[in-house]
Amino acid sequence: MSTQDEELYRRVLHKDKDALETLYDKYEKLLFSFSYKMTNNHGLSEEVVQDVFMKLWTQKGTYDSSKGKFSSWLLTIARNAAVDLMRKKKDTPYELEERDALQTNEPSVEEMYEWKEEATAVREAMRVLNDNQQRAIQLFYFDAKSHREIAEQLGVPLGTVKGRIRMALKHLQTEMNRREGGKERHE
Structure with missing residues (x-):
């Protein structure tokens, strides 16, 4: 974990909204693209990103630097959130137009x-x-x-x-x- 990420994470644990916003700005695109590859759904991917940062804010799970990089930990949370959402919404049809519309945001x-x-x-x-x-x-x-x-x-x-x-x-x-x-x- 970079020193900057470590400091931001520590601040989030103490309910610093600015630190959470900084982490969001840094990792939102990575988490969104990762979840989009899993779900092929813009809306679900946005939900995944929101879920990850809600869990970070409410401290559902704690990062341990001895077990790997901070970004890897966030991706694991995103993966689990995406799997949970896909299972909950299994009967929801995914629209191809939504996926194709995302292609413009390169x-x-x-x-x-x-x-x-x-x-x-x-x-x-x-x-x-x-x-x-x-x-x-x-x-x-x-x-x-x-x-x-x-x-x-x-x-x-x-x-x-x-x-x-x-x-x-x-x-x-x-x-x-x-x-x-x-x-x-x-x-």
């Missing part, structure tokens, strides 16, 4: 470069995973499948799916830390 060159750089780093780090772990991570994080759905799809026990995901995340964290070792990161 990200800046800097944002595209940053996302590409992060995506490349994660893709490269995933190479350390075996095929079973890669598949479990893909289904859970990118296809928003539940543990049970993954178990059914892969034809393996539920505990096996949970174990694969847990081990894959440990391997990914180790690999990302190894790759970032010594590099100064600016968030």
Whole structure:
């Protein structure tokens, strides 16, 4: 976590609205695009972003810097919120016009470069995973499948799916830390 993010997060814990607004301005686009990739729905993606920052404000869950980057923690909250919303609104049809209308709001060159750089780093780090772990991570994080759905799809026990995901995340964290070792990161 950058020193700036750490300070802002500490201030949010003490109910500093300006700090929350600063974090919102910094991460809103990232969280929106991440949730939009999961939901393909503009409205749901906006709800996800709102939910993430409400949870941050009401302190539903606490960030622990020893477990990873602040941005990764926010993305995990966003992923869980998106999955919850999609399950609640499973019978709600998503409108293609809404998705197509979003295409006019193109990200800046800097944002595209940053996302590409992060995506490349994660893709490269995933190479350390075996095929079973890669598949479990893909289904859970990118296809928003539940543990049970993954178990059914892969034809393996539920505990096996949970174990694969847990081990894959440990391997990914180790690999990302190894790759970032010594590099100064600016968030």
